[in-house]
Amino acid sequence: VSSWTRPRHYYPPGPKGLPLLGNMFDIPMRYGWETFANWSRLYGSEIVHVQALGKHICVINSAKVAKDLFDGRPHIYSDKEQSVMTQELSGWKRAWALSPYDDEWREYRKLFHQHFRPSAVPQYHHKQTKAVRRLLQLLLDTPENFLAHLRYAAGSSLLDVVYSFDALPGDSRITLVEKAVHTFARLLETGVYLVDVAPILKHIPAWFPGANFKRQAAEYKQLVDDMFKVPYQQFKDAWRRGTAQPCFAASLLADSDPYDASEHEELFINLTGTTYAAGSDTTVAAMGTFMLAMALHPEVQRWVQEELDRVVGRERLPEMADQPALPRVMATVHEVLRWHPPLPLATPHRAMADDVYAGFTIPAGSIVLGNSWAILHDDKTYTNPQTFDPRRFVGPNAQPFPEVVFGHGRRECPGRHFALDILFLAVAHVLSVFTIERVDNSDRVIGDTQGLFTPHVLSYPKPFEASFVPRFSGVESLVRTAALSEI
Numbered sequence: 467v468s469s470w471t472r473p474r475h476y477y478p479p480g481p482k483g484l485p486l487l488g489n490m491f492d493i494p495m496r497y498g499w500e501t502f503a504n505w506s507r508l509y510g511s512e513i514v515h516v517q518a519l520g521k522h523i524c525v526i527n528s529a530k531v532a533k534d535l536f537d538g539r540p541h542i543y544s545d546k547e548q549s550v551m552t553q554e555l556s557g558w559k560r561a562w563a564l565s566p567y568d569d570e571w572r573e574y575r576k577l578f579h580q581h582f583r584p585s586a587v588p589q590y591h592h593k594q595t596k597a598v599r600r601l602l603q604l605l606l607d608t609p610e611n612f613l614a615h616l617r618y619a620a621g622s623s624l625l626d627v628v629y630s631f632d633a634l635p636g637d638s639r640i641t642l643v644e645k646a647v648h649t650f651a652r653l654l655e656t657g658v659y660l661v662d663v664a665p666i667l668k669h670i671p672a673w674f675p676g677a678n679f680k681r682q683a684a685e686y687k688q689l690v691d692d693m694f695k696v697p698y699q700q701f702k703d704a705w706r707r708g709t710a711q712p713c714f715a716a717s718l719l720a721d722s723d724p725y726d727a728s729e730h731e732e733l734f735i736n737l738t739g740t741t742y743a744a745g746s747d748t749t750v751a752a753m754g755t756f757m758l759a760m761a762l763h764p765e766v767q768r769w770v771q772e773e774l775d776r777v778v779g780r781e782r783l784p785e786m787a788d789q790p791a792l793p794r795v796m797a798t799v800h801e802v803l804r805w806h807p808p809l810p811l812a813t814p815h816r817a818m819a820d821d822v823y824a825g826f827t828i829p830a831g832s833i834v835l836g837n838s839w840a841i842l843h844d845d846k847t848y849t850n851p852q853t854f855d856p857r858r859f860v861g862p863n864a865q866p867f868p869e870v871v872f873g874h875g876r877r878e879c880p881g882r883h884f885a886l887d888i889l890f891l892a893v894a895h896v897l898s899v900f901t902i903e904r905v906d907n908s909d910r911v912i913g914d915t916q917g918l919f920t921p922h923v924l925s926y927p928k929p930f931e932a933s934f935v936p937r938f939s940g941v942e943s944l945v946r947t948a949a950l951s952e953i
């Protein structure tokens with residue numbers, strides 16, 4: 467009788483799992499975005515579902531469903547999954563990008579928004595320009611290390627904007643964020659830790675046989691804590707000495723009541739550290755994809771360079787003020803992000819209540835993934851989606867801005883205006899003075915995503931070689947003079 471009267475749940479379709487184990491062996495650990503998009507086609511459903519270890523995972527593969535759920539039902543789909551291993555033991559609790567959807571998150575988001583909304587971002591343009599101009603000089607001097615130089619450009623601009631540090635190449639704080647963010651990628655690559663299935667295990671001591679995870683978490687936590695605390699403490703010292711320059715951290719302190727400031731210390735550490743951690747690797751990945759796309763598509767470079775020569779000329783470097791006159795540069799930025807979004811599955815959201823959509827049940831506690839990659843490679847919206855072609859974003863029939871690159875609903879990336887501006891500056895500067903040439907020692911094939919990009923949550927181009935050929939005789943003096951004037 468009870469099985470007759472119990473309400474029936476129709477989960478979205480997906481691979482048929484094994485008894486007890488569910489879909490444990492179906493969940494893709496590499497290039498998940500492609501597998502989920504394939505399942506969506508195979509099962510003829512925009513939402514697909516798998517289940518393992520008592521957890522439901524629902525993956526949304528279309529713009530319409532993503533809008534309906536993430537934007538239309540924010541009270542259900544704005545939460546984030548909490549993991550004992552990641553947040554609690556490895557120190558990632560500080561990152562409010564992973565926080566539950568609660569009042570504390572609202573406070574972080576409000577403060578962040580005040581400093582990174584569209585009208586606030588122009589105050590950082592000179593710092594972003596400085597970082598990009600130094601990138602040009604590094605590309606001129608040691609072009610073979612171009613991937614490391616991208617990390618410097620993204621990291622140094624954020625260190626400057628957040629803490630007013632003038633970081634030079636090789637700065638240990640840039641390496642620190644790289645190592646700390648790497649721990650997050652490692653945690654996600656590993657998948658499920660036993661301690662997340664049985665949280666009581668967190669109490670066993672690190673020396674206990676089988677407690678490897680505790681030793682690993684302690685190592686990760688040290689790096690993560692350092693990433694949050696070291697730059698903030700250095701900034702605080704400068705602030706006390708009265709030598710700190712205007713920056714995000716300085717306005718937070720200046721705006722807060724001095725008597726409350728120490729109470730807010732943890733809030734400020736987490737707010738500034740998350741900005742730096744969330745903004746650096748994503749920007750590095752996008753800049754790397756830009757370089758790869760250019761190396762593979764000389765005809766696109768010529769198309770953009772024709773515009774740059776016409777608008778900027780060869781006597782000066784581009785500036786933020788040139789943006790309205792450079793639609794091809796902006797189209798290239800959009801296409802880079804669409805072609806290979808740095809976070810192809812955004813970040814996992816969590817359903818806060820049972821929900822029913824199109825007759826399918828999405829149970830409370832489900833992990834809900836917005837498959838941005840699938841949405842951006844949907845051939846109903848983007849013709850020939852695998853092809854890198856910025857021309858799709860200009861002219862009267864321009865395709866829509868690929869906004870899901872920046873995630874979904876209330877958790878959408880609040881740093882996107884800042885990110886788009888530094889990417890504009892990087893593309894405009896690099897293509898003004900260099901032609902990027904492919905070094906043909908690889909068997910990379912255009913359109914082969916798996917051959918070109920790394921397989922995990924934050925996906926970068928796999929290492930590749932390219933050369934940076936100055937486009938005209940005045941490049942060297944233009945670049946060196948600009949870099950000097952930025953010191």
Ligand code: HEM
Binds near residue numbers: 563878882
């Ligand atoms: C190309 C560069 C970037 C990309 C592709 C990107 C993408 C994303 C994505 C997909 C999310 C998660 C959204 C979701 O879960 O639905 C996110 C969150 C976030 N991003 Fe970005 N991002 C970029 C740059 C930046 C920058 C430069 C900053 C800081 C200045 C930043 C700050 C943040 C923060 C604070 C969050 C957490 C928001 C929240 O949980 O409420 N991002 N970003």
